[in-house]
Amino acid sequence: MLIRQAKTLPKPLATFLRLFATESTQHPQLAPHPVNPTLLLRVCTILYQQQTSPHSRLHSHLRRSFSDSEFPLTHEFFLQVCNKFPLSWRPVYRFFLFTETHQPSFPHTPVSLNKLLDVVGKSRNIDLFWDLLHLIGRRRFADDKTFRIALSTLARARELKKCVEVFHVMNGYGVEYSLVTLNRVVETLCGSRPNLIEEAKHVVFKLREWIQPDGFTYRCLIRGFCDVGDLVEASKVWNLMVDEGFEPDFGAVETMMEAFFKTNRFDEALKLFQMMRVKRMEDLGLSSYRLVIQWMCKRGKVSQAYMMFEEMREREIEADNLTLGSLVYGLVARGRVREGYKVVEGIEKPDISVYHGLIKGLLRLKKASEATQVFREMIKRGCEPIMHTYVMLLQGHLGKRGRRGEDPLVNFDTIFVGGLVKAGKLLEATKYIERTMKRGLEVPRFDYNKFLHYYSNEEGVVMFEEVGKKLREVGMFDLADIFQRFGEKMATRDRRRSRVVESSDWEELKN
Numbered sequence: 001m002l003i004r005q006a007k008t009l010p011k012p013l014a015t016f017l018r019l020f021a022t023e024s025t026q027h028p029q030l031a032p033h034p035v036n037p038t039l040l041l042r043v044c045t046i047l048y049q050q051q052t053s054p055h056s057r058l059h060s061h062l063r064r065s066f067s068d069s070e071f072p073l074t075h076e077f078f079l080q081v082c083n084k085f086p087l088s089w090r091p092v093y094r095f096f097l098f099t100e101t102h103q104p105s106f107p108h109t110p111v112s113l114n115k116l117l118d119v120v121g122k123s124r125n126i127d128l129f130w131d132l133l134h135l136i137g138r139r140r141f142a143d144d145k146t147f148r149i150a151l152s153t154l155a156r157a158r159e160l161k162k163c164v165e166v167f168h169v170m171n172g173y174g175v176e177y178s179l180v181t182l183n184r185v186v187e188t189l190c191g192s193r194p195n196l197i198e199e200a201k202h203v204v205f206k207l208r209e210w211i212q213p214d215g216f217t218y219r220c221l222i223r224g225f226c227d228v229g230d231l232v233e234a235s236k237v238w239n240l241m242v243d244e245g246f247e248p249d250f251g252a253v254e255t256m257m258e259a260f261f262k263t264n265r266f267d268e269a270l271k272l273f274q275m276m277r278v279k280r281m282e283d284l285g286l287s288s289y290r291l292v293i294q295w296m297c298k299r300g301k302v303s304q305a306y307m308m309f310e311e312m313r314e315r316e317i318e319a320d321n322l323t324l325g326s327l328v329y330g331l332v333a334r335g336r337v338r339e340g341y342k343v344v345e346g347i348e349k350p351d352i353s354v355y356h357g358l359i360k361g362l363l364r365l366k367k368a369s370e371a372t373q374v375f376r377e378m379i380k381r382g383c384e385p386i387m388h389t390y391v392m393l394l395q396g397h398l399g400k401r402g403r404r405g406e407d408p409l410v411n412f413d414t415i416f417v418g419g420l421v422k423a424g425k426l427l428e429a430t431k432y433i434e435r436t437m438k439r440g441l442e443v444p445r446f447d448y449n450k451f452l453h454y455y456s457n458e459e460g461v462v463m464f465e466e467v468g469k470k471l472r473e474v475g476m477f478d479l480a481d482i483f484q485r486f487g488e489k490m491a492t493r494d495r496r497r498s499r500v501v502e503s504s505d506w507e508e509l510k511n
Contacts, residue, residue, distance in 0.1 A: 035074070039066075039071055040081070043062065044091070046062060051091045052090075055097070063102055075111070079111070082112075082115045082118075085119065096116055108139075114145050117136065129150075133166065147166065151188070151199075163202065164203055178211070179211055182204070183214070183216050186203070187220050190227070191224075218238075218241035219248075222252050223252070250276070250288060266295070273292055286319070289309075289319075290319075290320070297326045301330075302327075321350065325356060328343050329358070332357070332358060340361060352383055359392055359393070368393070368396040371393060371396055375482070393482050464487025464488075467483045
């Protein structure tokens, strides 16, 4: 019935319904069933209150709850219970035991067991976690997500021996050693917060006898070491990759270059770039040029950046707005404002990155009023400012630590303390006043991001209107325009986002 109805629906929706109908046929427990919120609350209450009770008492309460309800135990219900206890293993695991003992018609799937494994892992019950891994392996339910959860949990617990043993255990249960799985695990470890790059390297090198790493594996390790600033280890992995015959791709090269730039090893980054220009000039693309031009402009080496830009044009590589924005910032920050404006005027469709480069350069020259005029112009041209735009402009006008004006209407300390009191944060307001009065202690840097985020709602409209009026009374029209514009746009951001989502869904259905 579901598939017959899908034939009359738009193509993307019909395809989704066919796939879902197929999955539901193969796994009946995945079919959509409503979750009774009353039953869910009752079961979770029992699990919480009886989590240390004997099994017989807990199971009798649970059996009575399901027998009194018209809703059977479903796959979605089990996942909802897990979501109610994201960091507590005991209620979830005891509910799992109940399903195994008293719900034989409810078969678990890789999704439900991975969810259970994730909860137990987050609670750091390593012994139970290891037993569940064996259970998943025996049932042949292990997949890539199982490996990612297992390695992330064991790596955070510094169980390095078990990290390697996971692959051997799963191989014993029929899940063969796989380079694809290893790469996904390494990518997960290197991209986690905090970074688990040391653990990822340990796993890769201990499994070399069974799984030979490839270029992607080494690139993930290089990126991970660069993210933590350990360029010595990143260089060692780089040399090992080259020794094994893997030619470094431009992703790894750009990662190393960016790490050198961030650690002020400018010459080494340029040497690496020059090496690629000599050996693989035909493969050198826009992203590499963009990275070099961006950091040259940050260092004030505008002439060298222009040379790179001209080389791009000779090779018929069209510069994007990110590259042009960096070039504009470099020119304006060095006082070559007219040249910067000429570059902007020559861009057919300037976007937010171009205007940000111009605004940031003008603020660097302490031309906040001119930067605000650029802000007004970008709005007229239909380029919508983002949070970073407002933060830059406010820092340019008020300074990074706020402003103490002579007029009490625009005294930044008064506005800030008044906002804290109105928000009910009396302790923070008192601490700020104490530090300000003593003047011997350093006042913490004011967080403009949090300030704007707190008032990004309907109530912010009134506040920003009042601030704008007070600023206009003392002749500060630039700041008034910035605050009022932010209040007008951010107050309706939720409604604007919902309209964007609805319009995108409708366009997809029409296609």
